[in-house]
Amino acid sequence: MSIVKRNQRKTHAAIIGVDMASGPDQSVSVKVKQGKVIEVEPSRAQGIMEEFDFFKAAMDSDLAQLKKFSHMEDKIAYKAQAIENHEYLDYLRRYQAQGTNHQNMVLAWVVIWLVDLGHWKTAFDFLPLLMTQNQRLPGRFSTQDWPTFLIDQLYDEGAKHLSQGRDAVERSQVIHLFTQFIHLLDTYQWRLSELIGGKLYAMAAKLEQSVFNLGNAYSYGVKATALNDKAGVKKMVREIAKTIGKETDL
Numbered sequence: 001m002s003i004v005k006r007n008q009r010k011t012h013a014a015i016i017g018v019d020m021a022s023g024p025d026q027s028v029s030v031k032v033k034q035g036k037v038i039e040v041e042p043s044r045a046q047g048i049m050e051e052f053d054f055f056k057a058a059m060d061s062d063l064a065q066l067k068k069f070s071h072m073e074d075k076i077a078y079k080a081q082a083i084e085n086h087e088y089l090d091y092l093r094r095y096q097a098q099g100t101n102h103q104n105m106v107l108a109w110v111v112i113w114l115v116d117l118g119h120w121k122t123a124f125d126f127l128p129l130l131m132t133q134n135q136r137l138p139g140r141f142s143t144q145d146w147p148t149f150l151i152d153q154l155y156d157e158g159a160k161h162l163s164q165g166r167d168a169v170e171r172s173q174v175i176h177l178f179t180q181f182i183h184l185l186d187t188y189q190w191r192l193s194e195l196i197g198g199k200l201y202a203m204a205a206k207l208e209q210s211v212f213n214l215g216n217a218y219s220y221g222v223k224a225t226a227l228n229d230k231a232g233v234k235k236m237v238r239e240i241a242k243t244i245g246k247e248t249d250l
Helices: 003-016 042-066 072-085 088-098 105-116 120-132 146-162 166-172 174-188 194-210 214-227 234-244
Strands: 029-033 036-040
Touching: 042 072, 042 088, 042 105, 072 088, 072 105, 088 105, 088 120, 105 120, 105 146, 120 146, 120 174, 146 166, 146 174, 146 194, 166 174, 166 194, 174 194, 194 214, 194 234, 214 234
Parallel strands: none
Antiparallel strands: 029 036
């Protein structure tokens, strides 16, 4: 049994109520509710942080174990098993529901692993939380911006299926992933650099063109070029414009 599972029941009790036998607890945690910062009662705060400590210890152990694998397939299998065995997602959903706000390396690493495993929707579900709390990516990553990280990964995913042809794009439903992510960007109005934004919309345009969704391809291509004149889809946009009878200045 993992260290997490051995301690979960005790930790949950500390979060829900006060253990009178343990004496008074003077620790205080910060909680955000409806945009206002409030304090969590001391005993509950201690329980929340104790639970984080348990899961952080489990994650530290998992990260150390991953270094022992030389093959990507073994790393992927280990990540999938660790997420299930340590019940990381259950913990993160509790963390989210409690409204607690502190730097959480477990949250960061689990989202990264979800992307590695292709569990994009679940990763997207945590993105607003990551952004609202200004959660940092681990130091080994070259970017500290979550949308940029995800766009880089999405671009590679799109390019992989695009290189395999129309059938692969349709089977993978990768276009749906781009649609979901773009919807998140539009909803939350997260800022992107022109280079990264152009990269996102250029790949979305290419994917849509590959399955003959020319209207969508045209719209994405125009947006990509507006963000970055060197996004690489001008010729494609001009050709699509002729086909669908659109005027373009490109």
